Amino acid sequence: MEIKNHKKVALVMLATLCFFTGLATASSDLKMDSVQYVGNESIDVLFNQYYEEISLDELGKSGVYRLNVPNTITKYDLLLMNPELFKKDADLGKMTIQLIGQNFELQLEPGIWVSKGDKEIIKNETGIYEIDMPEVYNYYGSVVGIPESKVRFTVSDDAVLGWIEVKDVKYIISQAGWMEENGEKKVLHVVYRNTDKVISGVPPASDDVAYESNNTVDVYSKSETFKTQSPSSILSTTTVTLLSAYDTEFKNEFASPGTEIYNMMADVNSAYGVSDIGVNFDADYYYYDSDLSSTRSDLLLGEFRSENSALRDSANCDLAFLFSGKCFSDSAIGRSYVYSGLSNAAYGVAQMVDEPGTTYDGTFDDRCSVVSHELGHNFGADHQDSSHAYAKAYSWSYLGFTRYSIMYTPYKGIGSIGGMQLEFSSDTNHGDATHDNARRISETKSTIANFQ
Known part of the structure; x- marks a missing residue:
């Protein structure tokens, strides 16, 4: 050559x-x-x-x-x-x-x-x-x-x-x-x-959350308990440790898998590190899991948790996340457990490759967006149609284009001006008192950080 x-x-x-x-x-x-x-x-x-x-x-x-x-x-x-x-x-x-x-x-x-x-x-x-x-x-x-x-x-x-x-x-x-x-x-x-880069195709599946069938706690009723937190604890930066796992398909797609995950998490941390959220992910452990066989996102999430809950505990990681190179068979691009205040909901998975025929192409910005979205559910952040009083996504107009916060669903794709943005809805920026996922994350971060 x-x-x-x-x-x-x-x-x-x-x-x-x-x-x-x-x-x-x-x-x-x-x-x-x-x-x-x-x-x-x-x-x-x-x-x-x-x-x-x-x-x-x-x-x-x-x-x-x-x-x-x-x-x-x-x-x-x-x-x-x-x-x-x-x-x-x-x-x-x-x-x-x-x-x-x-x-x-x-x-x-x-x-x-x-x-x-x-x-x-x-x-x-x-x-x-x-x-x-x-x-x-x-x-x-x-x-x-x-x-x-x-x-x-x-x-x-x-x-x-x-x-x-x-x-x-x-x-x-x-x-x-x-x-x-x-x-x-x-x-x-x-x-x-x-x-x-052009946006083409239809949005992928919008259903990406999983609830604990054996958990009797209302996943949203916990919000009231955090009103007793001091303002300093909400506004300070909290470190959340992360077990970063990847599967065989991810390893096949990315010749340097560890570098790829560090690169994505740098941008994810920029979304979570703003002053009204104050979360920093520290990926202490990287793990190649070659045993995962499920291709449906909901089944893969359950399999990932079942196989790695003991490993997450032994590694003292608050959350565990799977960066998957699989093209999920149910047309979802990610799935995670919704925050419940319990550590059995500390898991998420995301598809790191193109979903054919949809607005999700698996490019770098796409991947950072879906990882941030699924981790957001672990903290209780939710979609625009959520029943929560304020944990909702937001959309706004910019130069004649529509922009969407991270938790908006279905995935709208990323353009140079419009489309998905790597930011959460916030009462202090793009959002209001009833669209404030930043507040929700800041309220739950202390509980997440104490899972281990």
Whole structure:
């Protein structure tokens, strides 16, 4: 397979970079909306030293590979990332990268070692044992000169995932499968813009909750008991430990499963970490469960709980969640137990792949949304048609489009402007006194955090 070797152009690139650095300083043509980008598509500076582009023809010639890019993404590039070089420059605090023809000068905060102290649980014929998780780092930052921009990356020794967001345009780097090169299995990355993804199909099934048949407690009657909590306990950040499990199908789809889960949970934590919720998920344990056979979401949820309740207890995790690569046979994309105040409702599952013919494509943003939604049920958050006094989802208008909070059902898909948003309804933002899932989560988080 012929892949462009950027080492061969290192000297040319260095000279070109020096020339265009001066040009970028002097030229007003590089400004977009009075904001300084580094370069544009007409000035092709090679800032893509962190990856090698792979064409579909080259991929086909490589022999053994698995490619998973939804057909609703109309424009994208396939990449082999260089995590070692990327991390080295990210640790310097400033770097420049080219994505989809656009060069971005990034300013990054020091990396956070998010896997420090975390364990991977291995189960085989000899029993169950633990090993340290490989090092995984999260980087946060912004695009230089663009105050409203956001940047986040998750980096391990075999993958670079994350996104750059400028206004309503988001450049996303995600896993797209894997390929073998010289006998080595490498992570395939796909980079695309949210503006190059279309919403099509019908919404998937809206029924995604499970109730305990042997639980006589009204799942919503508990809300009254939390009025005695002090305001400081509600507004403070509470850590909830999570047993993150994945099945064989997930492992087949994502060559770096641990990195993928860390990457998703970084965005999930952003939705739960706002001041009126104050929840931080700490995924202390990762577990590959190869024994799960059910394909119906309700049966899989029950099987997952039955097989892993003792493991959740021994790992001292408050919640357990299954990231599944299965395409559920009942057309649901997730299912979880509704909050009851009891730890036997501390489980959820979500489909991490495309649901054909529906608005759920299994892209990165889709996956983060359904994970956040199902975890929300564990805290008592609910849909827009809930009978609860205020634990309801919300929708609102934005630039002529309709936006929906996380708990809205059925799943509406994610566009560049409209569609599902990674936020909960709130009386202080998008919502009101009768649509405030943020309040519900903040009320129940202390109970959840004390499950273990």
